[in-house]
Amino acid sequence: MAVRFFHTSDWHLGQFFYNHSRHYEHEQFLAWLLKQIKAKQPHALLIAGDIFDVINPSSQAQKQLYQFLADAHALAPHMQTLMIAGNHDSGYRIEQVEPLLEKYNARTVGVIRWNEDKTLNLERLILPVYDENKNVVAWCIALPFLRSAEITGFNEHTNNSQSAIAYLHEQLISEAKRRKTDDQAIILMSHAHMQGGETSDSERPIIIGNEEALSTALFDDAIDYVALGHLHKPQKVQHPHIRYSGSPIPLSFSEINYKHQVVDVNIDPTQSTDKFQFEAIEIPRSIKLHKIRGELNEVIQQLKSLAQGEIESIDLREYIDIEYHTLTPPLPNLRQQFEDALPPKRYRLVRISRQYLSQDNNAAQASKINLEPPTPEKLFEQIWDKKGYHADDDVKKDFMSLVAQAQQQLEDQHKY
Template sequence: MRLIHTADWHLGQSFHGQERHAEHRAFLTWLLDTLVERDADALLVAGDIFDVVNPSLAAQALLYDFIVDAHRRLPGLEIVLIAGNHDSGNRIELPAPLMRRLNTHALGRVYWQDDGDLDAERLLVPLTDAEGATRAWCLALPFLRPAEVTGAGMRADMGDDEDDGAPNDYVTGINRVHTRLIEAARARREPGQALVAMSHAHLHGAAVSEASERPIVIGGEESISAALFPDDIAYVALGHLHRAQQVGEARIRYSGSPLPLDFSEVSYPHQVVEVVLEGEALATTEALPVPRPVAMHRVGPAPLERVLAELEALEDDPEQPRDRWPWLEVRVELEAPMPDLRARVEAALEGKALRLLRLERRLPRVEGEDAPARIDLESLGPRKLFERTWADRWGEPPEADVLADFDRLCQDVLDGDEEVTS
């Protein structure tokens, strides 16, 4: 059985204010051609399908057009989608009844039965071969929000031996969900059928990106152990981290994002992963490089004269349509403020088929300087900003219980985005 694993499409991403529909459309066209060429039996998309919980109509059209085209060209292809932390689980599941007619299974949330036990059956997706025989079971586990695994039903399921107020209550809840789902999968499988897990999570020891991944849980101990996936799971298809990598062993992998989502990802090997199963076991995995439809250049950091020389040397193709012109980040090291810096950089780019998205000025630090350093609010984040504000107001850092309350409020805001309608 042949599977293609991908994740973190982030359809609808606004890249420094610019839309990227042409790039995403080119990737999806390549992906569909690859599925046909490889005669794949299933496509696994491990979360962060969209970039925001309320994606634009154009971003949603990219997904649904792809699903329709995939079913037309590969009627036997099974597609399994799970929601990531950027997605609205409710939105991912909304068209699920229609998508099932196209062999597409959309899982956005976990649900609890009246007795407090996990509704595991709805998260088990049979994967069939060309003859329609079930060859594997997919344990399709969407991103688990704290409210879904630390609520009253989950606490009842844990019993009295768990401490409600423990800092790792969230991770404990995740562990219990994995355990129950694996138990249900083992009960359903028959000899010769493989188990394949999908998850959108941050595993211990995995390498994060420099700037582009949102913390999966505000303020919490967010990473989980690869030990949650026992040896009888043939393959683990992970999403959330944008750098393609295996975690500990070849069967546990992040496919990575198919496109760079930040200039810090420009050198990543963007790919999807082809997975071949033989019976209950993993036979092979192969990284399939994704062509980059739009080039991305990162110039500097360097003094201005060297930056200007590098810009002059950049190759471009004016015959390309504008939505294929390369993206450009320029980082300049300055000895003193230069008010006309942008004008000088733009003059060097005049006539070139390049799109300048970001210009970063780097001034030298002055030893013993009393003036406060300039704060980049985007990189600082709400939690650090709150800590600094509290310390300025009260003369001491906030205590642990205050931070815990703030973290819960932040998480409520993120989770509340799911109720917003476009």
């Protein structure tokens, strides 16, 4: 029996982009996704983590998700929506609404749970996928973002994060193989940073037990498809069936050229060849992003040559990022000069950065005026550099491990 599902991830509902709401862009994406669901009627929709942008999402962001689930269920009543928590999500929060989700044929896995005898609770992590006639066509191993506190210290196999991660994958894959029949597929959905994945500057580093990236060696050959979340660029990882779907909208200017997509996957385990097929369905971009670079006079000319035409609502205006090159400190009214050069009421100038040039026009160190606070990692590197030290990889890993622990403590406080 063939199974058909959509692979998506990293919706980041509720995100603010340089203090501007992305609500409209997410609304446009969800409306487009509903059309795809209505037309193609998949058996399942997978959301591989980072459903929300923050662990305490706004009521508007939560309403956006639940309204989508209700609309999707009305268009495709047989379709299941399977979700896992990402590192931006509160696993406990997204599991709290299970009675509501059941009404829309949706399931969520937020945290790893253990039985009283210290064995892994497999039932919550291996989900059946049904067809229109309620036949099981696939088993989905659902692995949320793995936090050290939730996976270590439970038995002799979980003494540290590395051994615990290996143990989890071995146990879950073994059980899925035991349950499946020859005409059923195995899907693994995970929110993780895999070795070899290409990152952007909007992704929060994931550190588990001082290790950032996991190996695809964790995945057994019996797995027909690995649906990954966390990295925002759509990409395969070593094999065509191990993929990041990527985010549905650009979450930073570094993602301006990404081809955002939903992966439409078909698997027929009864076929000896070509049992796995997929199509990348490109998501239309509702609001453009422009990155303008050059010397000051070049930037001004580029701004003046942008498309004209007013856009009444500020939430629908296009985003502008300027990087200008100069030999001298900025003029005090420089931002106003940029604003005056832009066609009126069409753009949002959200970021300005300055690249100092040496006299021979070779680029020197960049000095940036950023309209949002630096990440802990960048702040640490700046302070470290000012002290005259060299922050090697081990030092950075130790620091990011401390950041991850602090983040975990904050999230634990929000559980209660």
